[in-house]
Every structure is written in structure tokens, then in C-alpha cells.
Amino acid sequence: MKTKWEGPFIYEPPNGDLDKDWLVWIKYQHPVTGKLERFRYNVGFKQYNTKQERREHGKALKIVLEDLLAEGWSPYNEYDVFAVHTNKNVVSLIDQYLEEVKGNIRSSTYKKYKIELNSFKNYLISNRLYNLELDEVKKATVLNFLNVQKNARKWKGKTYNHYLNDITTFFNYFHHNYDDYIEKVPTLSLKRAPIERPGNTAFNDWQFKKLKDLMLDNNDQMLYTFCSFIYYAALRNEAEGNYLKAGDFNFTAKTLKINSGTAKNRKTEYIPIYPDFMELLLELKVPEIPGDYYIFGKESRQKFVIGGPLPVGQDYFARHFRKYKEMLNLSERDGIYNYKHTRAVHLGEDGEDLYKIMKLFRHKDLATTMIYMRDLGINVQNTEFNKGRRF
Structure with missing residues (x-):
């Protein structure tokens, strides 16, 4: 049986121009004419300010579309592909958290939170965990994310601990400020990585x-x-x-x-x-x-x-x-x-x-x-x- 669609494909502007639209697109067969028509999705790209972040977001968006297409979804269906179906979804709560704390913390701290939590979000999406609710997250999920990133990006102990601390802060935020979102913060028992303290060094x-x-x-x-x-x-x-x-x-x-x-x-x-x-x-x-x-x-x-x-x-x-x-x-x-x-x-x-x-x-x-x-x-x-x- 011939596939009803082609893609999804990630479009990156020439030279990775951040001022132009980045998107993920597919071609899908029109139910009446039978012709393949193009559909473009650029949701979320503009919140990222570096090429690497946009590429990671594009990969995550591509995975979501692949799963939806495999499940029988059609772009002609009358519902929003990217609608949040639960307000306790981790992926959507990361966006909500970043929006709510933005005006209450220093810009440098916000930038740090944004990089770290979006990295965690993209990890969840790339592992088909984008429907995971906040109270379903196990410490093994966070631990695996940290270890994968540590090995891939050659993190030092200090960076590892920064990510762990800020992910814990994210969970604590909903634990303390929202009823029935999460009963127990899953990361509290995770051990911090040892930190090498070489001391102060001057140039000779x-x-x-x-x-x-x-x-x-x-x-x-x-x-x-x-x-x-x-x-x-x-x-x-x-x-x-x-x-x-x-x-x-x-x-x-x-x-x-x-x-x-x-x-x-x-x-x-x-x-x-x-x-x-x-x-x-x-x-x-x-x-x-x-x-x-x-x-x-x-x-x-x-x-x-x-x-x-x-x-x-x-x-x-x-x-x-x-x-x-x-x-x-x-x-x-x-x-x-x-x-x-x-x-x-x-x-x-x-x-x-x-x-x-x-x-x-x-x-x-x-x-x-x-x-x-x-x-x-x-x-x-x-x-x-x-x-x-x-x-």
C-alpha cells in the first residue's frame, strides 16, 4: 500500500540564519484529489536563540510528527497537533515554568534554566516520553538523562550538579506551588557528582x-x-x-x-x-x-x-x-x-x-x-x- 505522506523533514535556512523561519514540513495526500500537499510546522522555534538549540528542537518536533503519522493522524484532522492534552505533561510544564519564573529571577539565571530544562525536554521527546506526566517521572529517568549528557558532552562534576540542581528546582516549584501535581520530588535522593577543586592558578x-x-x-x-x-x-x-x-x-x-x-x-x-x-x-x-x-x-x-x-x-x-x-x-x-x-x-x-x-x-x-x-x-x-x- 502506498504511503499517504512524505517526511517529516527539517528545514534550516541557509547558513542557519536565525532571523528566518525554521520549520518541520511534511507532504500528505489530499483525501479528495489524491495529490500530495505540503504542511509546515514552525511551532516553538523562535524561543531558541542558537543554531544548536533550534536543530535539537527540530529533531524533537520531527519525532512527534513521526509518531502521530504512524498512529494514523492526518493534518486534515480538525485538532491542533501540538495542543497540550494535559496540564501535567512534563514537556509542557517546562515551558510553563520558564514563563512563570522569567520575571522573578536574574536574566543570566533564566538563561541557564532555559538551556538546561530545554535539554531535558528534548531528551524526553527524543525518547518518546513527551506524554509523561509530572508525577510519573522516576529518578531513573532523570539519572539516565544526566549520564547520557555527561558522557556525550564530557561534563565535569560541576556541570552535572548544575543540571541536577536546576531540574530539582523545577520539580520543587510544582510540588510547592500547585496542588496534586507531584507528591514526591524524584530527584532528591540522587547523589551529586564529585567536583575536582584544583585551586587557584596564575600564569607564570x-x-x-x-x-x-x-x-x-x-x-x-x-x-x-x-x-x-x-x-x-x-x-x-x-x-x-x-x-x-x-x-x-x-x-x-x-x-x-x-x-x-x-x-x-x-x-x-x-x-x-x-x-x-x-x-x-x-x-x-x-x-x-x-x-x-x-x-x-x-x-x-x-x-x-x-x-x-x-x-x-x-x-x-x-x-x-x-x-x-x-x-x-x-x-x-x-x-x-x-x-x-x-x-x-x-x-x-x-x-x-x-x-x-x-x-x-x-x-x-x-x-x-x-x-x-x-x-x-x-x-x-x-x-x-x-x-x-x-x-
């Missing part, structure tokens, strides 16, 4: 100089400038450096404001601007940039500038720095964040006052600074080890 003098030379030789001025900001201001690169605004700098008081929304301790703090850093800021004409513009910004999807209305992507600089790491055969854990620790080493070696280092690095007390410097191999007490006898 050769690495520090070589990295600077490589960036300048490759005319990678934006990355070079970003690394210098991390170094001078002792910033966390992705969480703080990416979101610096021109208005955060007070050129009269010679301070930089670290906003509570990006600071690790969730408190607004002010750090001193050292003379070398001030010289760089003036060279970049930061005082002339509108206060609400990001220092490391962009004017469009591909145009990156010093001073722009939009921030660069969170991992933009980390991705660009990777090639220099490979050139110097640095370890996987080495990265732009090392510049913060390198700053501490240089200040310690140059005899800077511990209190000033404490202020720059935003430590709660001098004891914390002393421990931090000791872990970096700096002799903060300037003790001379010269006693003993020759062998």
Missing part, C-alpha cells in the same frame, strides 16, 4: 608575556583589552567582566562599581582603579561612552565594539582565548580567569600592602587575603628562610 611570567604577544600579533585587540580589564580590576570574566558598563566607573573617586547582580556575594562593592588601569580607561575614552552602554558591547549580531548597547555573548571571549591556550599547550582549566590570580601574584611580588589587595579582590578580611595569597605561592609575611647548615 613566560605565559603572561607570550599570551600578550600572541593576541597583539593576531590583532586580537578586543580580547587583549578584555584580558587587561580582568587583570587590572581582578574581575570574574564571564560573570562580571562581560557586563561592565561605562557608568560603573567613577573617574572622580577613581573607583569601579561591581553591581550586586553580577557580584559573587550579591553585594554592590567599589574597588580602586590603579593608575595603569586609569590610563587604559582614558585611552579607550570610556568617560565619553554613554553610561548605560556595555564596555564590551556589540551594535549588531556581528559587530563588536568598545562601548555598545548590547553585551557580548557570555562565552565570547573564552571561545576566542581557546586558540591561544592550545598554542601554549595550557591545561583545560587555564583560562582568562587566571589573569585575576596573576594580578594577585604580581601585586604580592611587588610588595603591595595586603589591605589594598584585600580591597581590590573584595575579600571579607585580611585573613582571607593571606590564605588566598599563600595558596598562590606568595610569601605575604616577607619571611626570609636563611637559617640552617650547608650539606
Whole structure:
């Protein structure tokens, strides 16, 4: 018997253009004329902002259509293919949860939740579990998802735990806020993955100089400038450096404001601007940039500038720095964040006052600074080890 349909097929615009329609389409035989007619489905694509996310969504949508067609569904049927048939369906509740918490959490946290939960959703769909209700989810389902992703994407323990924690938060949300949705959160008894804690690492003098030379030789001025900001201001690169605004700098008081929304301790703090850093800021004409513009910004999807209305992507600089790491055969854990620790080493070696280092690095007390410097191999007490006898 001849099949009544062709497909489904995923359509991706040329070059993966995110501004154009992505869709899944099928051809289905008209019940009267017998001709194959095309039907397009683009539901859900626009909520994803990367090619990879849209490709995964397309695969998930394709699976749903394949199952419906195999069960005898026809696009001529008078019901919505993608209608939610139960308000306790996990796949639909993930969308509901993301919508309900969107205005109540930081944008960076929301973005993280969205990536992680949509990954879980696509896993459920690809395994034909899209009709699974919330109270039917077993811990084995979540555990299998985590292990599959861990092996496929080579997760570290920290990433594994982030996904587990945020999936648990999702279940807890409906457990605490909705009656009769879920009696017991299935993930509470799952064990967290062990985390390797390698400690703080600074670049040695050769690495520090070589990295600077490589960036300048490759005319990678934006990355070079970003690394210098991390170094001078002792910033966390992705969480703080990416979101610096021109208005955060007070050129009269010679301070930089670290906003509570990006600071690790969730408190607004002010750090001193050292003379070398001030010289760089003036060279970049930061005082002339509108206060609400990001220092490391962009004017469009591909145009990156010093001073722009939009921030660069969170991992933009980390991705660009990777090639220099490979050139110097640095370890996987080495990265732009090392510049913060390198700053501490240089200040310690140059005899800077511990209190000033404490202020720059935003430590709660001098004891914390002393421990931090000791872990970096700096002799903060300037003790001379010269006693003993020759062998």
C-alpha cells in the first residue's frame, strides 16, 4: 500500500540564519484529489536563540510528527497537533515554568534554566516520553538523562550538579506551588557528582608575556583589552567582566562599581582603579561612552565594539582565548580567569600592602587575603628562610 505522506523533514535556512523561519514540513495526500500537499510546522522555534538549540528542537518536533503519522493522524484532522492534552505533561510544564519564573529571577539565571530544562525536554521527546506526566517521572529517568549528557558532552562534576540542581528546582516549584501535581520530588535522593577543586592558578611570567604577544600579533585587540580589564580590576570574566558598563566607573573617586547582580556575594562593592588601569580607561575614552552602554558591547549580531548597547555573548571571549591556550599547550582549566590570580601574584611580588589587595579582590578580611595569597605561592609575611647548615 502506498504511503499517504512524505517526511517529516527539517528545514534550516541557509547558513542557519536565525532571523528566518525554521520549520518541520511534511507532504500528505489530499483525501479528495489524491495529490500530495505540503504542511509546515514552525511551532516553538523562535524561543531558541542558537543554531544548536533550534536543530535539537527540530529533531524533537520531527519525532512527534513521526509518531502521530504512524498512529494514523492526518493534518486534515480538525485538532491542533501540538495542543497540550494535559496540564501535567512534563514537556509542557517546562515551558510553563520558564514563563512563570522569567520575571522573578536574574536574566543570566533564566538563561541557564532555559538551556538546561530545554535539554531535558528534548531528551524526553527524543525518547518518546513527551506524554509523561509530572508525577510519573522516576529518578531513573532523570539519572539516565544526566549520564547520557555527561558522557556525550564530557561534563565535569560541576556541570552535572548544575543540571541536577536546576531540574530539582523545577520539580520543587510544582510540588510547592500547585496542588496534586507531584507528591514526591524524584530527584532528591540522587547523589551529586564529585567536583575536582584544583585551586587557584596564575600564569607564570613566560605565559603572561607570550599570551600578550600572541593576541597583539593576531590583532586580537578586543580580547587583549578584555584580558587587561580582568587583570587590572581582578574581575570574574564571564560573570562580571562581560557586563561592565561605562557608568560603573567613577573617574572622580577613581573607583569601579561591581553591581550586586553580577557580584559573587550579591553585594554592590567599589574597588580602586590603579593608575595603569586609569590610563587604559582614558585611552579607550570610556568617560565619553554613554553610561548605560556595555564596555564590551556589540551594535549588531556581528559587530563588536568598545562601548555598545548590547553585551557580548557570555562565552565570547573564552571561545576566542581557546586558540591561544592550545598554542601554549595550557591545561583545560587555564583560562582568562587566571589573569585575576596573576594580578594577585604580581601585586604580592611587588610588595603591595595586603589591605589594598584585600580591597581590590573584595575579600571579607585580611585573613582571607593571606590564605588566598599563600595558596598562590606568595610569601605575604616577607619571611626570609636563611637559617640552617650547608650539606
